[in-house]
Structure formats: C-alpha cells, structure tokens
Amino acid sequence: MTRNILIVAGDGIGPEVMGEVERVIGWYNDNRGFDAKIENELVGGCCYDAHGVAVTDATVEKARRADAVMLGAVGGPKWDNVPYEGRPEAGLLRLRKDLELFANLRPALCFAALADASSLKREIVEGLDIMIVRELTGGVYFGEPKEITDLGNGERRGVDTQVYTTSEIRRIAEVAFDLAKKRGNRVMSVEKRNVMKSGVLWYEEVIKLHKEKFSDVKLEHMLADNCAMQLVRNPKQFDVIVTDNLFGDVLSDIASMLTGSLGMLPSASLGARDANGKACAMYEPVHGSAPDIAGTGAANPIASILSFAMALRYTFELGADADLLEKAVDTVLANGLRTGDIMQPGMKKVGTKEMGDAILAALAKLNG
Ligand code: NAD
Numbered sequence: 001m002t003r004n005i006l007i008v009a010g011d012g013i014g015p016e017v018m019g020e021v022e023r024v025i026g027w028y029n030d031n032r033g034f035d036a037k038i039e040n041e042l043v044g045g046c047c048y049d050a051h052g053v054a055v056t057d058a059t060v061e062k063a064r065r066a067d068a069v070m071l072g073a074v075g076g077p078k079w080d081n082v083p084y085e086g087r088p089e090a091g092l093l094r095l096r097k098d099l100e101l102f103a104n105l106r107p108a109l110c111f112a113a114l115a116d117a118s119s120l121k122r123e124i125v126e127g128l129d130i131m132i133v134r135e136l137t138g139g140v141y142f143g144e145p146k147e148i149t150d151l152g153n154g155e156r157r158g159v160d161t162q163v164y165t166t167s168e169i170r171r172i173a174e175v176a177f178d179l180a181k182k183r184g185n186r187v188m189s190v191e192k193r194n195v196m197k198s199g200v201l202w203y204e205e206v207i208k209l210h211k212e213k214f215s216d217v218k219l220e221h222m223l224a225d226n227c228a229m230q231l232v233r234n235p236k237q238f239d240v241i242v243t244d245n246l247f248g249d250v251l252s253d254i255a256s257m258l259t260g261s262l263g264m265l266p267s268a269s270l271g272a273r274d275a276n277g278k279a280c281a282m283y284e285p286v287h288g289s290a291p292d293i294a295g296t297g298a299a300n301p302i303a304s305i306l307s308f309a310m311a312l313r314y315t316f317e318l319g320a321d322a323d324l325l326e327k328a329v330d331t332v333l334a335n336g337l338r339t340g341d342i343m344q345p346g347m348k349k350v351g352t353k354e355m356g357d358a359i360l361a362a363l364a365k366l367n368g
Helices: 014-032 045-051 057-065 088-098 112-117 166-181 197-213 224-233 245-257 302-314 319-334 352-367
Strands: 003-010 036-041 068-073 101-109 129-135 143-150 156-161 186-191 218-223 240-243 266-273 279-285
Touching (some): 003 057, 014 036, 014 068, 045 088, 057 088, 057 279, 068 088, 088 101, 101 279, 101 302, 112 319, 129 166, 166 186, 166 197, 166 240, 186 224, 186 245, 197 218, 218 224, 224 240, 224 245, 240 245, 279 302, 302 319, 302 352
Parallel strands (some): 003 036, 186 218, 186 240
Antiparallel strands (some): 101 129, 101 266, 266 279
C-alpha cells in the first residue's frame, strides 16, 4: 500500500527544514517498510513568483488526494507588496479551507533536556505531553453578523457572532475522543457555559456524544478562564483538551510556551472522514518562514520532523514509528546537540543539516 505524501515546502526556511523531513521519510521507507511516495509542489511566495497565485488549483487537488500534506512555511518581506489575494498566506488559508480542515491539533511536549528553556519551573513542565484540539472553521471568527455599524450619534458598534451547531461540535469532539484513545484516554472539554449559550450547547452535545460512542474515555469539563490558569499552574493534569476556535487560539499559544521554543512546535490540521474513511490532513511547524535566518542553514528542523511524527501517528496510524521518531529527537537533545534557537551553555551548536544527520543516526541506533 503506497502512501502519498505531498510536500509544500514554501518560502524562507521552509525548504531547508522540509529537506530534513524528506530525509527522515526516506529513512522510514528504507528501514521500516513505510513505502511513501513524495511529491513536491509550490505554495506561498514562491508559487506567486512562478504562477501569479499563492497556490494553484492543481496543487489544491493534489493536496486533497494525498494521504498527508507536509507544509514548511510561507511568507517573507519579498512579498509584502503583492496584491492581497496573491499574498503568501492566501495559499495556506485556501488549502485549509478547500480541504475543510476543521480540527487543529497542537501538542505541547516537553523534552527533559529542554525543561529549563520553559518560563515555568522544570518540575512543572518536565515530561509534559498534552494535546490541544481547537475547532478551526467555526465560532466567533466566522459567525454572522460580523460588522461595524455607524449608530449615527458619533457612536459605532462592532459585532462578532459566536455560533456553533450540533454537528460542528460533535465532529470536533469526535476527533478529540479518537485522539484520546491513542494517548492517555482522557478528554477535557473547555467552554464558558456559565455565560455563553454556545457554551451550554457545547457542553450538552459533548456529553451526549460521549454517552453514545465514547463512554470508555474519561470526560471532564472546565471553564476556559480556569483552563488558562490551570495550564500554567499544573499543565500535566491534562491529556487532550478540546475547545472552540477562539478559546483554542489563546489556550494553544499558552500551552506552546510551556515547552520553550518556536522551533520545536509541530501541528496538524485534520478534515472530516469521507465515505471510504479517508480524511484530509496537513502537518506543519507552528513557526513561520524566519526570513532573518533563511538560507544560512541555521534553522531548527525539529518542529517539522515532529510534525511528520504526528502524521505517522494520526494519519498512518503507526504509533510505534511515531514513538521511535520522538525518542530519536529526545536522544539527540539529551546528547547536547542544539540549533541556535534552543542553544544553552555547554551544549554543542549545530545547523539544520547536522541536526537532521544526528536524528537519522539516533533512529538507526534505536532501530537496532
Ligand atoms: P517566524 O516564526 O518566522 O520567526 C520568529 C522568530 O523565530 C525569528 O527570529 C526566527 O528566526 C525564529 N525561528 C522561527 N522558526 C525557527 C526555526 N525553525 N529555527 C530557528 N529559529 C526559528 O515569525 P515571523 O518572523 O513573525 O514571520 C516571518 C514570516 O513568516 C512572515 O512573512 C509571516 O507572515 C510568516 N509566517 C508564516 C507562518 C506559516 O507559514 N504557517 C506562520 C507564522 C508566520
């Protein structure tokens, strides 16, 4: 069964870090029978330069058919003045929209060797492994009416609408329950039902779905403001957190800082399953194209490599292979290798390619 992976490396450091991901995929093909076929396409500024658009229809179609899309990063000062529809981010947004990627997964994983890089104390973050599941295509960012109106008396009124339907809530909760089964089997559903009707509906629908299909998973509920506090007080109490678009935006950024550096953070966006059980999926580092270091070979490839580990776990359902890759990253960090962004005193500073080499060597050693 050949697996189809589309790589859209994008701009800036995107091609540098995705080059290392390609080598890791190659290693899995050669050593773990992964059997993946890779295709490369343009997205972002480089696509605008070549085709006058940030992503072509043909690439969107390829992304839809691929088992997984691996994205690097898009953007950079070179494209600051291109027309709004052609801006690099438009390519990314179109892929998310056309593939209906409604579930955003942001893990916060703290490697022991980097525990001191967190703004919190070592004992609070060491060994941390939580997953935030954020609803990505609904809620207050998209609800109508969404407008600013002139009230005529020198006053203006801005309105955004928080709106969720049963099916929107159920499909994101389903993703969270499914994920929990592959992890610690616990879901924390987060809303503000004390002050929001959409929160009441969220709460009720999650409970209903849990009773119907997921009673073997432990479900708890928390108000969003308390969750923000608990994330910095005792983050290890969580396994999977599921929440709406707005709260997820804020909570996932809080959680990401628990682990230190932008260069370490992977993410995934998943779509609905079709009749054949296939779901579109896009995996990407949280960081951007880092124009300040692009082309210098200094970028940290770990966020992108950990994004591939997520693809192994969540699209290809190869949990042991994902564990192996995370363990290889852990080993390299424990051996004292660091790219510039995570450099600490007494450690050895390496570039993108050397970090990739070290991860491949650790994979080979762990694989025996
Ligand atoms: P950025 O994430 O690109 O960089 C922020 C800082 O972190 C920079 O100093 C950079 O050097 C550093 N950094 C980021 N990733 C790193 C890595 N892997 N290794 C080492 N250091 C790393 O954010 P920014 O500077 O605000 O944005 C730069 C460009 O990226 C902009 O055009 C922005 O629109 C775009 N952007 C794209 C995405 C995306 O493609 N998903 C996300 C955010 C920003």
